Amino acid sequence: MYGRGKIWCVWILLLLATSGSVQAQAPQYVFKISFKDKAGAPPLSSASSFLSQRSLDRRAAQGIAxxxxxxxVSPTYINDVLTTTGGIFHVKSKWLNFLVILLTDSSKILTLSGKPYIRSIEYTGYYDPYLHNKTSNGGINQNAQVTGSSNYYGSAWGQTDMVHGDYLHDRGFKGQGKLIAVLDAGFVGVDIGLGFDSLVQSGRIVDAYDLVHASTDVYSYSGHGTGCLSTMAAYLPGTYVGTAPLAEYALYCTEVEGIDQPAEMDNMVAGIERADSVGADIISSSLGYNNFQGPGYTTLTYADIDGKTTAPAKAVNLATAKGILCVITAGNEGGNTWNYILTPGDADSAVTVGSVNNNRDPAGDSGFGPNSAGRIKPDVCLLGSSAYIMQTSGTPVPGNGTSYATPQLAGWAACLWQATSNTTPWELRNAITQSAHRYLNPGAQFGYGIPDFGKAFELMGIKDVAADLNTDNWLKAYPNPFDKQLTIGCYMDTNEKADITIFDVTGRKVAASALQLNKGVQTVTIDLPGLSAGTYYLKAVTETKNTTIALSHR
Known part of the structure; x- marks a missing residue:
């Protein structure tokens, strides 16, 4: 759930007494089978067959082998387990080397006794009604203005201003080219909701999958993920603007609302791996776990929240090692019996996010750190008490919890990463935490405090091109050399219209745009896909100015 949680238990067979013949839609038992090796799995030399080019490129850019x-996971082992038990495939993890299956007759799990390739078997869940009868986990889609005021951000201005996020937006960094994977319970209404139409119509949802029900429909369950996504992706200028309104997104359902069972932890692991496979740069998850309700489930102790023990904590650490920034909720257990952060927010590599109120004080229910190994958690805090989210109707409403603070941070991190593409998740994390207002005096509920993204921008050593603009030096374009996008910084003495044209060396026009430029400094980002490497020229003409800049395309 979103602040209460779960942990895996040792496999027990206390439910075998219920086995026998069942109907097609009978309840399903969930079992996790862990394997000893990967015999028969495709070799790394054929990685392009199981990782997207975007995923391979992310690794190459960071020097990750x-x-x-x-x-x-070995297809031979998967097929043998399914054939032997007659079970239904649910999810799998190549990182932790396991398979999760669904059985309507729990006694069938005994048919795996003596299989030499099996390391362990665990009972992890029971669902009535059943989850699904699908036989695979679905394919992966591998193709995946001056703003700083409430007049632009609407209801999102308070939470934006708290962290100086408009500093990034004003310089043209709104998440373009970054892929954020969101793990949650569902995203009801996002496909038709006002405020998400620019996201949907521009095709920036590059992958969507419900790992709970083995379906590509992520829009029929739960509004929790909708609210979380809105803090990043919603775009209704003057009403509500999210933190990364031009990023790309992958949406994954891994949680069953109202049911606390260990199987959801394995769904999360599978979701994290799918995010890696499609090439995600950032994972945002407002899900956390610490105990389960039901017979035979083992409850976590604080000692288990050590950053490296639970399955999802292991997955978060592995994802970071593979070049993904993982932004995870601290959970809403502050003041309750548990009181601490949840897993995988305890993960060593996670950027764990707590919640503050409008007075910049920790929210009472924000989970306490550190993790049990002594690492400072949460890492930072953002507005979560009366933070605004966007309803699918286009109406902003206040919401509460670390659930809504977490995706805000993920979106700002995407914008910061966009500004400095040749960096690693650890470098980003360090800049964000070092920018926070209590970096030199961290606290158990505050962590390092509230980040300042203007300061983080400076800590990353990014040259602020816009700061150099003036009447005489009124136009700049960056980066140069550029790849698929170009940001144009302008300084205007008055409001003027501008015609921007880009030519190749033969004088052929390859792109053009008409802009309304306002007095002062502003940035505009334009997409330039499909250009060949070489030299190009940008010509900008206003009523009073005429400038040409030479550009290089990688």
Whole structure:
């Protein structure tokens, strides 16, 4: 759930007494089978068959080599388990090397006794009504203005201003080219909701999958993920603007609302791996776990929240090692019997997010750190008490919890990463935490405090091109050399219209745009896909100015 949680238990067979013949839609038992090796799995030399080019490119950009965890689970073992038990495939993890199956007759799990390739079997869930009868986990889609005021951000201005996020937006960094994977319970109404139409119509949802029900429909369950996504992706200028309104998104359902069972932890692991496979740069998850309700489930102790023990904490650490920034909720257990952060927010590599109120004080229910190994958690805090989210009707409403603070941070991190593409998740995390207002005096509920993204921008060593603009030096374009996008910074003495044209060396026009430029400094980002490497020229003409800039395309 969103602040209360779960942990895996040792496999028990206390439910075998219920086995026998069942109907097609009978309840389903969930079992996790862990394997000893990956015999028969595709080799790393054929990585392009199981990782997208975007995923491979992310690794190459950060100098990260492929390793054995990148190889898929053995198809031979999967087929043998399913054939032997008659079970239904649910999810799998190549990083932790396990398969999760669904059985309507729990006694069938005994047919795996003596299989030499099996390391362990665990009972992890029971669902009535049943989850699904699908036989695979679905394919992966591998193709995946001056703003700083309430007049632009609407109801999102308070939470934007708290962290100086408009500093990034004003310089043209709104998440373009970054892929954020969101793990939640569902995203009801996003496909038709006002405020998400620019996201949907521009095709920036590059992958969507419900790992709970084995379906590509993520829009029929739960509004929790909708609210979380809105803090990043919603775009209704003057009403509500999210933190990364031009990023791309992958939406994954891994949680069953109202049911606390260990199987959801394995769904999360599978969701994290799918995010890696499609090439996600950032994972945002407002889900946390600490105990389960039901017979035979083991409750976590604080000692288990050590950053490296639970399955999802292991997955978060592995994802970071593979070049993904993982932004995870601290959970809403502050003041309750548990009181601490949840897993995988305890993960060593996670950027764990707590919640503050409008007075910049920790929210009472924000989970306390550190993790049990002594690492400072949460890492930072953002507005979560009366933070605004966007309803699918286009109406902003206040919401509460670390659930809504977490995705805000993920979106701002995407904008910061966009500004400095040749960096690693650890470098980003360090800049964000070092920018926070209590970096030198961290607290158990505050962590390092509230980040300042203007300061983080400076800590990353990014040259602020816009700051150099003036009447005489009125136009700049960056980065140069550029790839698929170009940001144009302008300084205007008055409001003027501008015609921007880009030519190749033969004088052929390859792109053009008409802009309304306002007095002062502003940035505009334009997409330039499909251009060949070489030299190009940008010509900008206003009523009073005429400038040409030479550009290089990689």
């Amino acid at each position: 492929l390793d054995s965890t990148d190889r898929p």
